[in-house]
Amino acid sequence: MLLPTESTKALSFKRCINDGDLVIVYERHDVMKPVKVCKDSVLQNRFGVFKHSDWIGNPFGTKAFSNKGGFVYLLAPTPELWTLVLSHRTQILYIADISFVVMYLEIVPGCVVLETGTGSGSLTTSLARAVAPTGHVYTFDFHEQRAASAREDFEKTGISSLVTVDVRDIQGEGFPKKLSGLADSVFLDLPQPWLAIPSAAEMLKQDGVICSFSPCIEQVQRACEALRSNFIDIRTFEVLLRTYEVKEMKMGGGNNEEEEEKGMGRRPCKRRHRSNEEDEDSGSQMVMARPCSDSRGHTGYLTFARLTCLP
Incomplete structure (x- = not known):
């Protein structure tokens, strides 16, 4: 049996990013990729060009910006993300x-x-x-x-x-x-x-x-x-497991509400009762949660x- 030594007693999920580390580049919940940090390398994606040298020394969880102002998050390679x-x-x-x-x-x-x-x-x-x-x-x-x-x-x-x-x-x-x-x-x-x-x-x-x-x-x-x-x-x-997608939606406007009802599998209501005309044009931001369409069975x-x- 392999006996642990002092040098093997800690996981290497360090809190700051170093040259040679593995990071998970997070664009959104369904778009992530593992990247090995190299001070002379760059990452290119739809948000622009990201210099690895800008990442070094920052803590995991940092919001990293590209030359175009786009951004990604740099996350630690936890077992869940891996x-x-x-x-x-x-x-x-x-x-x-x-x-x-x-x-x-x-x-x-x-x-x-x-x-x-x-x-x-x-x-x-x-x-x-x-x-x-x-x-x-x-x-x-x-x-x-x-x-x-x-x-x-x-x-x-x-x-x-x-x-x-x-x-x-x-x-x-x-x-x-x-x-x-x-x-x-x-x-x-x-x-x-x-x-x-x-x-x-x-x-x-x-x-x-x-x-x-x-x-x-x-x-x-x-x-x-x-x-x-x-x-x-x-x-x-x-x-x-049944997963839910949580995101902010604009509610109150007729078109947005109809699109939301269609997305949740309901037929849009043709006849809406509103107290005044102001309600027709106003819209408020709400956090919505609904089942993901690709939940694994x-x-x-x-x-x-x-x-x-x-x-």
């Missing part, structure tokens, strides 16, 4: 599932977590923050190039000291024996998780918790059958179980 901008090498877990996993696996600072199915590293990044500063995440992927890309990403986001990435077929080989009895929790994202469950049971400490993520209910059923041998308190959840099923305490 999940939204990372390169998708595989299907990833999103914030709703990730937060549920971290809570039900009872992950706190100092925990040792085993993850199989590293993929794009979305969950791994959140696991690393949850176990910091003294815990560790061991993550495994059978695909060598994916594992190498994940290592590069963890270096960029400053969590490499908290994560060990290995290439291994967990379904066929099981977890490394050197980790037996060291894990506080295990996460499986595999096409056949039931093949890895016996090995996962050997890795867990007494009363440890396992989670298996599967997109199909047939996979869940077979995993539950395998869990019954060594685990208790078996539960399966489907996490559905089913992502997968999360099955949790606790290792039986041996007599």
